[in-house]
Amino acid sequence: MTDGRRSSGETRAGDVLQRMRLDIISCVLKPGAKLRFESLKDMYAVSFSTLREALSRLVAEGLVVAEGQRGFIVAPLSLADLLDLTDVRVLIEREALRLAIEKGDDRWEAEIIGTYHRMDRLQGRLGHEYYLSEDWSKVHGEFHYALVSACGSPNLLEIRQKLFERAHRYRRMSSQFRPKWREKDVEHRTIMEAVLARDPKRAADLIERHIRETTENVVEHAGHLFSGGIPRSGADVAAE
Template identity: 55%
Template sequence: MNLKIVKAQKEFGKTVAADIAYRLREEILSCRLPPGEPLRFEALRASFGASFTTLREALMSLVADGLVAAEGQRGFRVAPISLDDLFDITSTRVLIEIEALRQAIAKGDDEWEIGIISALHRLNRIEERIKTPPGEDLNWRRAHREFHQALISACGSPTLLAIHDSLFDRSERYRSVSATYRPYDRNKVGEHRALMSATVGRDTDLAVKLIEKHIRDTADNVATYAAEHFDRPALHMTAKAALAK
């Protein structure tokens, strides 16, 4: 585990703990820290350069987001993935996003429309530029997330938005798993544009239909290409353990 030692500095968040939580989140969402991987304090300490306490706080906030699993007094590990979990997240996302989108279309103002169009434009630009699978590109992931947030940002319910954020993060991890094994589906570009049109055009029924299809298709795609990589026992054999064979 030769991650370079980076001095804990408030690059992103206001506090060191928030910064570490953010960086750890990136590692987990991109699956550089694979599902099931145990998170031992000594190793994290070496990678992130923070104390036990600060790391613990970062880990706890990720537990709250469902990205890390805490097992009583037996430490932390990256939350495992499974087909059941993927289906559960997908169904719940459909429920939440449909409702949020309905309300946003009913309540959204000019600024909301502009936010959607801007987010889509930025996403498209990034997709033109990058060559690597977008699932691994930090900027693409950020732009993709911001587009989906923009769609429902006018729904008027902080709770709905918070739930959406959490579910979107958990979905992201599955996208990353499958992105390793397949090229990016260019049809997504069209889907995003259609979603924008229907939403800004206040065609509630069409927009709702499109968002459900978009979410379910993405999940199906992941399941098809990556299912064989689920539910494996965590591959956390150290070099030492592998050598002992």
């Protein structure tokens, strides 16, 4: 074993999978970028087959695209995909939140309050550009997960998680253009309050607005980064 930090019970391929997923979500590996095996082999210090396994799983997650027999690329971002993703996320998040509010117990409430607190404090510590921090993104993700975690549906949670991760790449695009993140902060608190007050309709409406406003932010501030209405990869643009 070359890396002692590998968590027990995990295969090396699973380990690389997680690391690559984070790198794609955080755009270290850029959308549309070609994934050459030689580079990746150095980057993650594993062999062809192990890489291939990780890439294959990422394909099924929608973060990587397999191009026939021409290798793999990081799944491109496009306006069309963002808009579609947003609609599907709204559907899933609303339902998951509704169910969680219906079924959640004390422990669930505590987890929400806890993650919100951590997110809030970290935010204060990081200052006004907190949204650029990967640490904050992590806690932010945990907060949103906590909200719906009590929905009782493993399938819904799994689908939600994959969509959330894909959406993070778009969020990151707009974060570089300093959007109105202060408003987002208030939204998180408002959502939490509605959820803890067990108001499913209000909570669902708030989470929908939360998601849609973020999307609008991306379209407004970073929409010009997309080639057009047509979903095209960065590689395609570079090739012109």
